[in-house]
Amino acid sequence: xxxxxxxxxxxxxxxxxxxxxxxxxxxxxxxxxxxxxxxxxxxxxxxxxxxxxxxxxxxxxxxxxxxxxxxxxxxxxxxxxxxxxxxxxxxxxxxxxxxxxxxxxxxxxxxxxxxxxxxxxxxxxxxxxxxxxxxxxxxxxxxxxxxxxxxxxxxxxxxxxxxxxxxxxxxxxxxxxxxxxxxxxxxxxxxxxxxxxxxxxxxxxxxxxxxxxxxxxxxxxxxxxxxxxxxxxxxxxxxxxxxxxxxxxxxxxxxxxxxxxxxxxxxxxxxxxxxxxxxxxxxxxxxxxxxxxxxxxxxxxxxxxxxxxxxxxxxxxxxxxxxxxxxxxxxxxxxxxxxxxxxx
Amino acid sequence: xxxxxxxxxxxxxxxxxxxxxxxxxxxxxxxxxxxxxxxxxxxxxxxxxxxxxxxxxxxxxxxxxxxxxxxxxxxxxxxxxxxxxxxxxxxxxxxxxxxxxxxxxxxxxxxxxxxxxxxxxxxxxxxxxxxxxxxxxxxxxxxxxxxxxxxxxxxxxxxxxxxxxxxxxxxxxxxxxxxxxxxxxxxxxxxxxxxxxxxxxxxxxxxxxxxxxxxxxxxxxxxxxxxxxxxxxxxxxxxxxxxxxxxxxxxxxxxxxxxxxxxxxxxxxxxxxxxxxxxxxxxxxxxxxxxxxxxxxxxxxxxxxxxxxxxxxxxxxxxxxxxxxxxxxxxxxxxxxxxxxxxx
Numbered sequence: 001x002x003x004x005x006x007x008x009x010x011x012x013x014x015x016x017x018x019x020x021x022x023x024x025x026x027x028x029x030x031x032x033x034x035x036x037x038x039x040x041x042x043x044x045x046x047x048x049x050x051x052x053x054x055x056x057x058x059x060x061x062x063x064x065x066x067x068x069x070x071x072x073x074x075x076x077x078x079x080x081x082x083x084x085x086x087x088x089x090x091x092x093x094x095x096x097x098x099x100x101x102x103x104x105x106x107x108x109x110x111x112x113x114x115x116x117x118x119x120x121x122x123x124x125x126x127x128x129x130x131x132x133x134x135x136x137x138x139x140x141x142x143x144x145x146x147x148x149x150x151x152x153x154x155x156x157x158x159x160x161x162x163x164x165x166x167x168x169x170x171x172x173x174x175x176x177x178x179x180x181x182x183x184x185x186x187x188x189x190x191x192x193x194x195x196x197x198x199x200x201x202x203x204x205x206x207x208x209x210x211x212x213x214x215x216x217x218x219x220x221x222x223x224x225x226x227x228x229x230x231x232x233x234x235x236x237x238x239x240x241x242x243x244x245x246x247x248x249x250x251x252x253x254x255x256x257x258x259x260x261x262x263x264x265x266x267x268x269x270x271x272x273x274x275x276x277x278x279x280x281x282x283x284x285x286x287x288x289x290x291x292x293x294x295x296x297x298x299x300x301x302x303x304x305x306x307x308x309x310x311x312x313x314x315x316x317x318x319x320x321x322x323x324x325x326x327x328x329x330x331x332x333x334x335x336x337x338x339x340x341x342x343x344x
Numbered sequence: 345x346x347x348x349x350x351x352x353x354x355x356x357x358x359x360x361x362x363x364x365x366x367x368x369x370x371x372x373x374x375x376x377x378x379x380x381x382x383x384x385x386x387x388x389x390x391x392x393x394x395x396x397x398x399x400x401x402x403x404x405x406x407x408x409x410x411x412x413x414x415x416x417x418x419x420x421x422x423x424x425x426x427x428x429x430x431x432x433x434x435x436x437x438x439x440x441x442x443x444x445x446x447x448x449x450x451x452x453x454x455x456x457x458x459x460x461x462x463x464x465x466x467x468x469x470x471x472x473x474x475x476x477x478x479x480x481x482x483x484x485x486x487x488x489x490x491x492x493x494x495x496x497x498x499x500x501x502x503x504x505x506x507x508x509x510x511x512x513x514x515x516x517x518x519x520x521x522x523x524x525x526x527x528x529x530x531x532x533x534x535x536x537x538x539x540x541x542x543x544x545x546x547x548x549x550x551x552x553x554x555x556x557x558x559x560x561x562x563x564x565x566x567x568x569x570x571x572x573x574x575x576x577x578x579x580x581x582x583x584x585x586x587x588x589x590x591x592x593x594x595x596x597x598x599x600x601x602x603x604x605x606x607x608x609x610x611x612x613x614x615x616x617x618x619x620x621x622x623x624x625x626x627x628x629x630x631x632x633x634x635x636x637x638x639x640x641x642x643x644x645x646x647x648x649x650x651x652x653x654x655x656x657x658x659x660x661x662x663x664x665x666x667x668x669x670x671x672x673x674x675x676x677x678x679x680x681x682x683x684x685x686x687x688x
């Protein structure tokens with residue numbers, strides 16, 4: 001495992017994007033955010049995913065120059081066409097706009113259609129939190145999860161983020177609606193391990209912790225069984241309806257990959273009705289109470305949602321970000337090759 | 345099992361509340377909503393729960409005459425003190441107010457502190473949907489669920505509701521953060537059944553489907569394991585902070601029961617940016633796609649969240665609402681006795 005510094009990763013990504021004709025402002029932002037995902041410990045959506053992002057550019061799924069255009073606006077509610085631009089720049093714009101609306105109206109809501117994968121969902125919750133506001137956002141995805149009682153995927157794993165600013169590390173949950181991602185299943189398969197809890201159904205229709213069995217059936221488990229299936233569908237309806245965009249079922253019909261997504265961003269400027277110092281005290285008391293929980297003696301750490309980010313980030317800033325050697329070689333090779341040269 | 349008509353249940357509840365000095369407008373509303381919960385199939389928060397509601401009145405936990413008073417308001421964001429009034433009337437007011445704000449600003453958010461149990465969470469999502477708006481709401485509760493890795497309860501099961509209007513039956517999810525309620529565990533214990541999926545931890549710290557074992561340890565399982573634990577805490581932080589009210593940890597310190605809750609209500613007037621006929625078509629297409637899922641051959645029905653309400657309601661309207669005879673006897677006895685006559 002290599003340890004590479006954030007700046008080197010960012011510069012490398014940026015040069016690869018610039019060489020493909022990406023506008024400088026988008027190249028800088030996308031490079032920075034993808035590298036930051038690894039810096040802050042979400043390795044699946046950081047350096048490990050950059051190759052796939054570039055493939056989507058080379059396939060023509062992402063229009064690197066596109067910016068969102070306004071659909072309709074009414075007070076604190078707006079929707080936009082993402083014009084198949086970068087998921088990262090579109091989503092960053094949308095949460096930023098929700099924050100602007102919240103500064104004026106107390107709460108703001110922005111929906112975006114026709115956008116691309118936003119990489120780490122948490123990023124846009126942290127964006128709001130870093131600006132001193134509470135943030136909620138969710139996206140739909142291509143169909144990748146069966147609903148409860150079904151064998152074929154008609155739901156997305158539609159991650160949901162809710163974040164609230166806190167001085168000692170924002171309180172933030174970033175949860176996909178599947179209990180485990182395909183990435184997590186694949187990693188466990190490679191390492192010959194079972195999942196810590198049931199991950200989906202095997203070929204006989206039984207719940208199993210065996211990642212290979214679930215990978216074979218594609219019957220990943222919704223988190224909370226029927227609950228995650230229900231929430232996934234409702235998030236899809238919210239995102240598709242507010243943006244007048246695709247729902248998961250429509251995304252599944254698009255040829256050639258995952259694009260044309262719908263997303264929703266809500267920011268709440270709580271400081272307008274709740275003094276931040278009072279709020280800070282409310283949160284501190286709640287955090288201390290949660291962390292005083294008695295351990296069950298297992299290795300499961302008792303933490304609040306979002307607590308571990310700071311320590312991971314601090315270590316990766318000091319020691320460099322852990323990157324698999326082959327992954328980094330692949331990234332470097334993107335300087336001289338295009339995915340258009342290869343079969344998909 | 346008796347079958348009692350909605351009107352008879354409502355009149356009975358109303359007379360019991362009026363006899364206790366409840367203002368008529370609150371008696372009518374609370375009676376109607378509690379009866380409606382049974383009518384629409386949420387039996388745990390309908391007739392079966394009315395006795396507990398009356399006990400909370402007789403204990404002085406609920407101020408039957410109280411109405412919410414404004415804390416602070418800024419544009420589309422407001423918070424209120426619920427003044428320990430009925431959870432139902434406070435929550436109904438709050439979602440109604442969020443809807444009013446959304447009609448002006450596109451989105452509205454109302455937080456309420458110092459309120460009581462709102463009975464069925466879905467009610468306030470349906471309130472927004474029936475007014476043609478999308479609704480989101482959540483409440484905190486007393487501590488009743490350990491966080492992931494812990495043995496003692498520092499989290500609430502904090503139900504979350506998201507609903508979107510749909511002509512053929514609103515799309516709505518109403519999910520507590522525990523996989524099963526204590527009510528569901530107790531019912532299974534009475535019937536000598538196992539839970540359909542793991543429900544919590546036994547005394548040895550193993551996941552189990554045995555309701556009695558979980559009831560004994562009080563280690564109910566968060567839905568989605570660590571995910572539900574994380575979301576529960578974030579919902580608590582949102583509700584407590586936006587309302588300047590109690591978080592779950594503070595509620596747990598209050599003597600004499602569950603009260604002083606914090607809740608949040610968001611309404612979105614999507615019609616301002618998305619033509620309702622287009623939205624209706626988006627939802628219809630998504631619903632049809634979901635319902636075309638291939639069954640896994642189990643008895644698990646393939647439905648969308650909220651779909652089953654209409655059929656249950658229609659049957660209960662025609663045939664009367666199923667009510668356990670002893671439960672109904674208990675309700676009738678409340679006409680002539682007070683819980684103040686009994687030890688708590």
